[in-house]
Amino acid sequence: MPKARARPRRHRPVTAEQSAAPGALALPPIHVDGQAKVVIDSAQLSSVPRAKLGRSSADTQRRISRFHTLIKEYSKLAARRPQLSDDGDIAALEAQVGAVEQEMAQMGGLDWYQKASLLGQSKQRGGDTSRWLVPQLRELGLDRRAQPLRLLDVGALSCLNYAKERSWIHATPIDLHAQEPGIVQQDFLDIAPGGAGDPATAHLFAAPFDVVCLSLVVNFVGDPVRRGDMLRQAARLLAPGGHAFLVLPRPCVDNSRYLDDDRLRAIMLHLGLEQVAAHHTAKLAHYLYRLSASAGAASGPRFKKKLLHSAPGRNNFSIVV
Numbered sequence: 001m002p003k004a005r006a007r008p009r010r011h012r013p014v015t016a017e018q019s020a021a022p023g024a025l026a027l028p029p030i031h032v033d034g035q036a037k038v039v040i041d042s043a044q045l046s047s048v049p050r051a052k053l054g055r056s057s058a059d060t061q062r063r064i065s066r067f068h069t070l071i072k073e074y075s076k077l078a079a080r081r082p083q084l085s086d087d088g089d090i091a092a093l094e095a096q097v098g099a100v101e102q103e104m105a106q107m108g109g110l111d112w113y114q115k116a117s118l119l120g121q122s123k124q125r126g127g128d129t130s131r132w133l134v135p136q137l138r139e140l141g142l143d144r145r146a147q148p149l150r151l152l153d154v155g156a157l158s159c160l161n162y163a164k165e166r167s168w169i170h171a172t173p174i175d176l177h178a179q180e181p182g183i184v185q186q187d188f189l190d191i192a193p194g195g196a197g198d199p200a201t202a203h204l205f206a207a208p209f210d211v212v213c214l215s216l217v218v219n220f221v222g223d224p225v226r227r228g229d230m231l232r233q234a235a236r237l238l239a240p241g242g243h244a245f246l247v248l249p250r251p252c253v254d255n256s257r258y259l260d261d262d263r264l265r266a267i268m269l270h271l272g273l274e275q276v277a278a279h280h281t282a283k284l285a286h287y288l289y290r291l292s293a294s295a296g297a298a299s300g301p302r303f304k305k306k307l308l309h310s311a312p313g314r315n316n317f318s319i320v321v
């Protein structure tokens with residue numbers, strides 16, 4: 001596994017989600033292109049001061065929720081930027097962006113968020129979500145295949161999640177901001193099927209994957225279209241018959257105006273991903289999908305944001321595909 005941190009950092013465009021981790025230092029002005037990408041020097045991500053994780057686990061959880069809200073606000077502002085031409089409007093928007101960035105920086109940026117999430121992984125949720133996935137894969141007989149499974153762990157906070165299964169699972173952990181040397185610093189959406197792209201990591205992505213894990217990653221993304229892009233990308237990177245593992249916080253499917261289990265199942269089917277198992281704990285919804293033969297047929301906007309549940313008190317989580 002290449003040591004991502006040892007590689008020289010390049011000045012490259014990163015996503016709005018990634019830029020949601022500014023350091024306390026002065027940030028460069030945002031330049032938003034058509035895909036709402038924000039240019040920021042990624043070296044700043046590692047210069048974020050490390051804030052305390054929280055006074056208690058409840059406090060940490062409250063701050064993680066606040067961080068999610070800030071990511072969503074940031075994405076909305078970034079998406080509005082290309083529509084503005086008036087200098088006054090642009091200045092007002094940049095002031096709002098600055099305020100969001102400042103609050104994130106005060107919380108400790110992406111570095112704090114990842115550490116707090118890792119704490120949640122070990123304590124609050126009773127372990128990482130691979131604990132549900134691994135028995136599912138065994139049940140499907142995938143531990144008895146001649147070749148080890150190629151598994152892509154997207155948004156990996158630890159490179160040890162699948163270490164105990166290394167005899168039959170070869171995991172490639174990636175993250176926008178790698179927390180450990182064993183995690184490859186890579187934007188999932190930038191991976192080209194077949195491994196084209198960055199020569200330093202192309203070999204890791206040259207062959208399709210048997211399993212793509214999106215555990216608590218899709219909800220991390222603030223923009224519903226980009227959430228859909230992540231699901232589409234999972235289907236693109238899978239081998240025929242491969243499996244996608246998706247984990248969302250329960251409120252995303254239980255308490256949203258725009259998404260529920262049925263709608264999610266239909267969205268995934270549209271992408272060629274057929275649900276084969278699901279499991280809900282008190283906090284998390286786990287889903288396993290198999291890439292079906294009809295994969296690749298999906299194109300164009302099919303599942304727009306559509307009101308499904310209008311009762312008060314619901315959230316606005318949605319996925320557009």
Ligand SMILES: C[S@@+](CC[C@H](N)C(=O)[O-])C[C@H]1O[C@@H](n2cnc3c(N)ncnc32)[C@H](O)[C@@H]1O
Nearest residue numbers: 117121155175176177187188189215216217220
């Ligand atoms: C909640 S955290 C990690 C969740 C972890 N997989 C788990 O199950 O606890 C979400 C992670 O997703 C990463 N992430 C978000 N978008 C990504 C992308 N496009 N490519 C790679 N990583 C991404 C973030 O950097 C963050 O570390």
